[in-house]
Amino acid sequence: MIxxxxxxxxxxxxxxxxxxxxxxxxxxxxPGDPVLLMAGERGISPERHAQLAEQLGxxxxxxxxxxxxxxxxxxxxxxNSLVTKKPVLTEFLSLFPATVELGLVxxxxxxxxxxxxxxxxxxxxxxxxxSMPIFWWGLLLIIMFSGILQWTPVSGRISLMYFFPSVTGFxxxxxxxxxxxxxxxxxxxxxxxxxxxxxxxxxxxIARQTRSAMLEVLGExxxxxxxxxxxxxxxxxxxxxxxxxxIPVITTIGLQIGVLMAGAIxxxxxxxxxxxxxxxxxxxxxxxxxxxxSGLLLIAGLVMVVNLLVDLTYGLINPRIRHx
Numbered sequence: 110m111i112x113x114x115x116x117x118x119x120x121x122x123x124x125x126x127x128x129x130x131x132x133x134x135x136x137x138x139x140p141g142d143p144v145l146l147m148a149g150e151r152g153i154s155p156e157r158h159a160q161l162a163e164q165l166g167x168x169x170x171x172x173x174x175x176x177x178x179x180x181x182x183x184x185x186x187x188x189n190s191l192v193t194k195k196p197v198l199t200e201f202l203s204l205f206p207a208t209v210e211l212g213l214v215x216x217x218x219x220x221x222x223x224x225x226x227x228x229x230x231x232x233x234x235x236x237x238x239x240s241m242p243i244f245w246w247g248l249l250l251i252i253m254f255s256g257i258l259q260w261t262p263v264s265g266r267i268s269l270m271y272f273f274p275s276v277t278g279f280x281x282x283x284x285x286x287x288x289x290x291x292x293x294x295x296x297x298x299x300x301x302x303x304x305x306x307x308x309x310x311x312x313x314x315i316a317r318q319t320r321s322a323m324l325e326v327l328g329e330x331x332x333x334x335x336x337x338x339x340x341x342x343x344x345x346x347x348x349x350x351x352x353x354x355x356i357p358v359i360t361t362i363g364l365q366i367g368v369l370m371a372g373a374i375x376x377x378x379x380x381x382x383x384x385x386x387x388x389x390x391x392x393x394x395x396x397x398x399x400x401x402x403s404g405l406l407l408i409a410g411l412v413m414v415v416n417l418l419v420d421l422t423y424g425l426i427n428p429r430i431r432h433x
Contacts, residue, residue: 117420121413125406128413129182132405133175136398143167143191143396165191178402187406188399190392197403201385206278207266208377208384212369214300215308243372247306247379254302261302264381268295303380307372311365366415370408 144161145153153161162168166177181188187197241249255263262268266280273287281300284292326332335344374386381387385404392400 114421117417121417124413125410128406128409129179130175132402132409133178135405136396136401137171139393139396139401143398182403182406187403190400191397192392192395192400197400198407200388200400201404201407203278204383204385204388207280207382208373208386210279210281211300211304211307211373211376211382211384214304215311215369243306243309244375244379246309247302247376250302250306251379262295262299264299266296266299266383267292268299271295303376303382306379307369307376311369367412370412 144158144165144167159168166174169177178188187201189196190200193200251263254260267284271284271287271289271292273283273289273292276283276286280296281293284296336342370386373384374389376382377384377386378390385408389401389404389408392404
C-alpha cells in the first residue's frame with residue numbers, strides 16, 4: 110500500500126508543475142495593464158509606471174518572472190494581492206469556508222436518499238437544470254423563488270440585520286452558536302438557492318452513474334450465486350454488489366469535485382456569494398496577478414488532492430488495483 114501511495118504522489122509532481130505554467134501564462138494573456146488599473150482614473154506618469162513595473166517585477170522577461178514566481182512558490186510564498194495588499198493565502202482561507210459550506214450542502218442534496226418523494230422531485234429538477242447553462246438556471250430560480258414567490262433571498266449569506274463574530278467561517282454553524290433569534294433561519298434561507306443550482310449537475314450525473322453501475326453489477330454471476338445461496342437482498346446489494354459498483358461511482362464523484370469548483374465560480378457570482386469563486390472573478394477583472402495565479406494553484410491543488418484520495422479509495426475497495 111505504501112508503494113501504491115508513493116507512486117500516486119509522484120504523478121502529482123509533473124501535474125502540479127504543468128498547472129503552475131498554465132496559471133502563470135493565463136494571467137499574462139489577459140488584456141490590460143495591472144499597473145494602470147492600480148492607478149485608477151487618476152492616471153500615472155510614464156516614469157512612475159516604469160518604476161512600479163520594475164518594483165512589481167513586470168519589467169523582467171517572462172521566463173524570469175516565471176522562475177521568480179516558482180521560487181517563491183516553493184518557499185510557501187503565494188504573494189500579496191495588488192489591490193488589498195493582503196497575503197493571497199490569508200484571503201483564500203478567509204473565503205474558502207463559504208465555498209466549502211456551499212459545496213457540502215450541494216453534495217448532500219446530490220446524495221439524498223433515492224426512492225423518496227424528495228428524490229423524485231430533485232431528480233426531475235436536476236434533469237431540467239442539467240439541460241441548460243448554470244448561470245441561466247440560477248437566474249430562472251431567482252426570478253421564480255426570489256422575485257415572484259419571494260420565498261428566498263436574492264444574494265448574500267445572511268441578512269444585514271444580523272451581526273456576530275466569525276468563529277468557524279461556516280455561516281450555518283456561526284449563526285447557530287451566536288444565539289441570535291432567526292439568524293440560523295436567515296443563513297439557511299440564503300443557502301438554499303445557490304446550493305440547489307450548484308448541485309444540479311452532480312446530482313444528475315452521480316445518480317445516473319450509480320444506477321447504471323448497480324444494474325450492471327446486479328447482473329453478474331457472483332450476485333446471482335449469492336442470491337441462490339439464500340442471502341438476504343440487503344446483504345447481496347450492500348456487500349457484494351455495491352462494493353464493486355462503487356468504483357466507477359467514486360471516479361464520477363472525484364471528477365465532479367472539479368465541476369463543483371467550476372460551477373461555484375458562476376454560482377457565487379450570480380448570488381453574490383462571498384466565496385473563492387467570486388473572489389477569483391473579481392481578481393480577474395482587476396488584473397490582480399498574484400491572486401489569480403495563486404488562486405488557480407490552490408483550487409487545482411484541492412482538485413488534485415481529491416483525485417489522489419479517489420485513487421487511494423480504489424486501493425481500499427479493491428485490493429487488486431494497488432497490486433497492478
